Amino acid sequence: MPQIHDQTTCQSCSQRFNSVFCKAKEEYINQINEQKICNVYKKGQILFNEGAYPFGVYCINDGKIKLSHVGDDGKEQIIRLLKAGDILGYRALLSGDRYSASAVALEDTQICFIPKELFVSVLKLDPGLAFEMMKLLSDELHKAEIKLTHLAQKPIRERLAETLLFIKETYGFEEDGITLNVRLSREEIANLVGTATESAIRLLSEFKKDGMVELDGKKIKILSQKQLIKTANLQD
Amino acid sequence: MPQIHDQTTCQSCSQRFNSVFCKAKEEYINQINEQKICNVYKKGQILFNEGAYPFGVYCINDGKIKLSHVGDDGKEQIIRLLKAGDILGYRALLSGDRYSASAVALEDTQICFIPKELFVSVLKLDPGLAFEMMKLLSDELHKAEIKLTHLAQKPIRERLAETLLFIKETYGFEEDGITLNVRLSREEIANLVGTATESAIRLLSEFKKDGMVELDGKKIKILSQKQLIKTANLQD
DNA sequence: CTTAAAGCATGATAAAAATCATGTTTCAGG
DNA sequence: CCTGAAACATGATTTTTATCATGCTTTAAG
Numbered sequence: 001m002p003q004i005h006d007q008t009t010c011q012s013c014s015q016r017f018n019s020v021f022c023k024a025k026e027e028y029i030n031q032i033n034e035q036k037i038c039n040v041y042k043k044g045q046i047l048f049n050e051g052a053y054p055f056g057v058y059c060i061n062d063g064k065i066k067l068s069h070v071g072d073d074g075k076e077q078i079i080r081l082l083k084a085g086d087i088l089g090y091r092a093l094l095s096g097d098r099y100s101a102s103a104v105a106l107e108d109t110q111i112c113f114i115p116k117e118l119f120v121s122v123l124k125l126d127p128g129l130a131f132e133m134m135k136l137l138s139d140e141l142h143k144a145e146i147k148l149t150h151l152a153q154k155p156i157r158e159r160l161a162e163t164l165l166f167i168k169e170t171y172g173f174e175e176d177g178i179t180l181n182v183r184l185s186r187e188e189i190a191n192l193v194g195t196a197t198e199s200a201i202r203l204l205s206e207f208k209k210d211g212m213v214e215l216d217g218k219k220i221k222i223l224s225q226k227q228l229i230k231t232a233n234l235q236d
Numbered sequence: 237m238p239q240i241h242d243q244t245t246c247q248s249c250s251q252r253f254n255s256v257f258c259k260a261k262e263e264y265i266n267q268i269n270e271q272k273i274c275n276v277y278k279k280g281q282i283l284f285n286e287g288a289y290p291f292g293v294y295c296i297n298d299g300k301i302k303l304s305h306v307g308d309d310g311k312e313q314i315i316r317l318l319k320a321g322d323i324l325g326y327r328a329l330l331s332g333d334r335y336s337a338s339a340v341a342l343e344d345t346q347i348c349f350i351p352k353e354l355f356v357s358v359l360k361l362d363p364g365l366a367f368e369m370m371k372l373l374s375d376e377l378h379k380a381e382i383k384l385t386h387l388a389q390k391p392i393r394e395r396l397a398e399t400l401l402f403i404k405e406t407y408g409f410e411e412d413g414i415t416l417n418v419r420l421s422r423e424e425i426a427n428l429v430g431t432a433t434e435s436a437i438r439l440l441s442e443f444k445k446d447g448m449v450e451l452d453g454k455k456i457k458i459l460s461q462k463q464l465i466k467t468a469n470l471q472d
Numbered sequence: 473c474t475t476a477a478a479g480c481a482t483g484a485t486a487a488a489a490a491t492c493a494t495g496t497t498t499c500a501g502g
Numbered sequence: 503c504c505t506g507a508a509a510c511a512t513g514a515t516t517t518t519t520a521t522c523a524t525g526c527t528t529t530a531a532g
Contacts, residue, residue: 069381071389072471079381094374100381123370124363130370131360137373138330144380145305145315145336151387152430153307156489186510194388196490201511217498217510235308392519422480432520437481453480453528 008061009033010112015061018085020136023128031122036112047088047103047111054093056115060086063109064171064182067101068191078192080140081106081170081182090133093119106182154233156195160203161232163193164213168222176221183218207231244297245269246348251297254321256372259364268358272348283324283339283347290329292351296322299345300407300418303337304427314428316376317342317406317418326369329355342418390469392431396439397468399429400449404458412457419454443467 010016010033011026021029038061041047047058050070060082067080067088079101082088092099093116123130150159164180171182184192190200204220207213212228214221222228246252246269247262257265274297277283283294286306296318303316303324315337318324328335329352359366386395400416407418420428426436440456443449448464450457458464 069385071385072469073389075389077385077388079384091374091377094370095378096371097378100378124367127360127363127366130363130366134330134359134366134369134373135332137370137377138327141327141373141377141380142331142333142336144377144384148315148380148384148387148430149305149307149313151384152313153309153311185508194384197509198491198511199489201509205511233308421478433479434481434521435519437479441481 010036013061015059015085019059020087020132021059021129023132024122024126025128028122028126028129032114032118035118036114038110038112041105041109041111043105043107045105047105048099050099050102052099054089054099054116056113057087057089057093057119058103059112059114060084060088061110061112063111064106065103065109065111066106066188067103069101076188076191077194078188079144081167081192083170087136090119090136094137106184151194156193156199157203157206158231158233159193159195160189160200160207161212161228162234163189164207164220164222165225165228165232167192168225173222178214178221178223180220180222185218246272249297251295251321255295256323256368257295257365259368260358260362261364264358264362264365268350268354271354272350274346274348277341277345277347279341279343281341283341284335286335286338288335290325290335290352292349293323293325293329293355294339295348295350296320296324297346297348299347300342301339301345302342302424303339305337312423312427313430314424315380317403317428319406323372326355326372330373342420387430392429392435393439393442394467394469395429395431396425396436396443397448397464398470399425400443400456400458401461401464401468403428404461409458414450414457414459416456416458421454 008014010021010029016022016029021032024032036059041063047065048054062084065082065086065088066078067082068076068078071077080088082103088103089099091097091101123133150162154162167180167182167184171180173179174181186201186204187197189204190197193200204213204215207228208215210227212222212224212231214223244250246257246265252258252265257268260268272295277299283301284290298320301318301322301324302314303318304312304314307313316324318339324339325335327333327337359369386398390398403416403418403420407416409415410417422437422440423433425440426433429436440449440451443464444451446463448458448460448467450459
């Protein structure tokens with residue numbers, strides 16, 4: 001079970017102005033602070049499962065989370081990668097649905113939970129938060145629609161290159177400035193690209209042979225971002 | 237150029253309670269009614285183009301619209317089908333982006349235009365509307381993520397069956413109770429499924445041979461919805 | 473009415489990607 | 503430190519899907 005971590009307040013949270021709450025009124029931040037529940041999830045732990053009912057939203061203080069569907073044939077499809085400052089669990093809550101995706105910690109992660117009733121009531125009272133929420137939803141919708149188009153139209157080689165760039169955008173590099181700052185299995189990379197694990201492995205090897213990346217177990221170093229962008233064949 | 241159609245008021249609009257405005261306060265509906273601009277778009281006419289700046293949202297009074305991206309290689313990907321009561325143009329507006337998709341009338345369509353400033357200000361003042369807007373965005377995000385998973389994991393045969401069912405859900409049947417109530421070219425169907433036009437044509441022929449559909453030019457009759465659901469291999 | 477263009481259809485072929493098979497490496501738990 | 507399972511890697515094969523080619527049909531413009 002998750003353990004309670006050092007309680008910093010929402011008022012002084014390092015992620016506050018990096019999150020959807022950036023425009024929320026102090027008064028409501030205080031309310032959220034009082035009712036939030038903080039937890040640490042170990043790598044691999046599940047925050048919530050597809051099919052469960054949402055009881056609130058999760059706000060990442062530090063760490064990394066993957067959100068994924070399980071397709072009809074049992075194959076995982078990773079639909080979002082989340083980091084500090086991101087919230088999750090809002091989609092189902094706002095739609096009034098059950099969760100359509102599962103959330104799993106990719107590393108040890110500190111997370112605050114905000115109860116549904118509080119979140120919804122603040123959303124109704126604070127137009128600043130509501131507007132940021134709409135912006136967030138719109139941005140996610142945009143990303144999903146672009147990804148959808150690329151899935152339909154681009155070959156796997158291009159999609160893998162794009163995925164590596166996306167991982168870099170999301171989690172950045174380690175101190176060395178070239179190693180992707182997250183450890184994903186080849187299977188997870190494949191499930192992000194939307195391909196068979198073997199295909200992902202094969203293409204990563206090709207990328208290595210082409211001098212675009214360096215592979216060291218789960219560590220992936222980006223040697224030529226320029227070449228990767230070219231391989232991804234992005235216009236937008 | 238579009239022509240002005242019979243001005244019914246927003247207050248008495250047949251789509252009012254079938255739209256995102258269902259919970260909006262009378263006061264704001266009145267304001268919208270005063271500033272709205274009504275137009276008729278002929279089949280094939282463009283409401284807005286990918287890359288343009290949004291100046292407001294469009295609200296469909298009657299008719300059908302397709303929203304589509306053009307992929308990096310010039311191929312169209314249809315991302316949404318819209319009908320009476322739906323609004324469009326909000327995604328870019330809320331994100332503060334330019335349009336990432338183009339909107340084209342699939343048949344003669346009556347549309348009201350609501351200026352950006354008004355829509356945004358009402359959104360900030362009316363939590364009822366804001367909440368419905370969030371619900372709408374969440375629902376669209378959900379649909380996009382499901383579609384994304386299916387694009388990544390399902391064979392084209394299943395996706396075509398699913399697309400036919402989706403068209404039926406969206407536009408329903410004609411009076412005969414079996415003919416899909418929209419005319420789409422084979423190419424458009426392919427661009428909805430995310431496949432080559434020839435593949436869509438070929439599979440439609442197979443579906444016909446299997447007795448699932450009947451084809452008469454652009455008219456598509458669903459003979460066995462049950463078989464189609466089975467072919468789509470849907471769990472959710 | 474006729475005719476050119478667009479759309480539809482279908483077969484043949486090529487390319488892309490998945491699956492299957494097998495061996496190697498890595499790593500966590502005893 | 504050992505050992506079995508999982509993950510990684512790579513070749514061979516099969517399946518899926520796109521592309522190319524060609525002819526037919528419908529449709530809209532003159």
